[in-house]
């Protein structure tokens with residue numbers, strides 16, 4: 496059965512060049528088509544273009560027509576950095592921060608990631624799965640059509656496997672494209688505070704082999720930061736993961752620039768994420784690399800920490816991806832519409848740059864740029880149709896609201 500979407504006032508982010516990502520000045524360019532149609536066959540985009548050039552179809556009995564009613568059509572967001580599977584919210588820490596404690600002070604007092612880990616260790620797999628599926632479906636309605644999900648709230652073999660098993664079940668049962676990331680090196684458990692290297696050994700020698708053998712992770716990740724893991728730890732972990740053919744995406748430069756960016760780039764990381772604190776060497780390390788700088792503005796917003804120097808990075812020719820960092824501690828929102836607004840308002844990106852950063856560039860940052868991220872023949876029909884909006888810039892302008900009318904995943908309205 497074919498599906499045709501008609502009456503599209505503007506089709507956003509079309510591409511017939513099979514681009515992998517866009518960088519520097521090219522980030523401010525997007526292709527659009529006015530008064531357009533899209534044809535979908537078996538969940539895949541089979542044609543698109545100007546409505547006046549539509550060839551029509553042979554078999555009118557075997558077609559499903561979706562009327563966009565003059566709305567615009569975008570490729571769905573690719574959210575390339577989330578911690579979607581967690582046991583409980585952490586609003587008590589939110590209140591402590593309102594009263595003046597910092598994110599780091601809360602973590603030092605037993606809150607933060609270790610707080611989430613205790614809660615998750617005491618939660619059964621089925622409950623984790625059901626709650627994560629609800630979150631995932633809520634995000635799909637907000638326009639997210641692909642998502643990367645990390646472990647990292649387990650911090651024991653048993654609990655890390657539990658999260659990765661939940662992510663596997665989400666992959667099997669959801670139409671959304673999902674990638675999983677093993678983040679056992681998210682924080683050092685209390686019992687290893689004095690011998691952190693022993694915990695890293697468990698990650699490398701015990702967790703990683705089981706996870707690799709059972710195909711539970713598409714990527715590996717580590718939180719490289721003062722009080723968490725060092726650049727040397729990052730190097731040891733990424734080299735070990737390489738021997739299993741697992742590529743890295745790393746948490747680096749959230750509070751300190753330690754050299755984790757250069758090390759990640761040198762070891763072939765697909766993305767480096769956070770980057771609130773950047774110096775010239777960090778930018779230099781990323782130039783002409785294949786590693787995607789991924790910015791998480793909801794985390795800066797929620798924690799009131801500095802925003803990444805995105806204008807400088809783009810002017811130096813770098814690409815930028817934007818993601819939500821959805822997690823209970825530093826970004827309890829996975830709303831990519833809000834991420835888009837923060838991109839414009841706080842990072843001073845143009846709406847075109849934000850569209851590239853939340854679609855093709857974030858698709859690249861999670862390894863799905865061949866199947867998602869642009870409106871192209873042969874790519875998955877993961878799209879959203881907007882209400883009547885005066886321009887595509889309205890999406891980010893209209894912050895805190897969703898202009899999305901319908902979401903289509905694999906060619907089907909959800």
Ligand code: NIG
Nearest residue numbers: 607608718794820822824825
């Ligand atoms: O990406 N920075 C490290 N990890 C998460 C936050 C985790 C938490 O606070 O629970 C992040 O912001």
Ligand code: FE
Nearest residue numbers: 576578746820
């Ligand atoms: Fe994160």
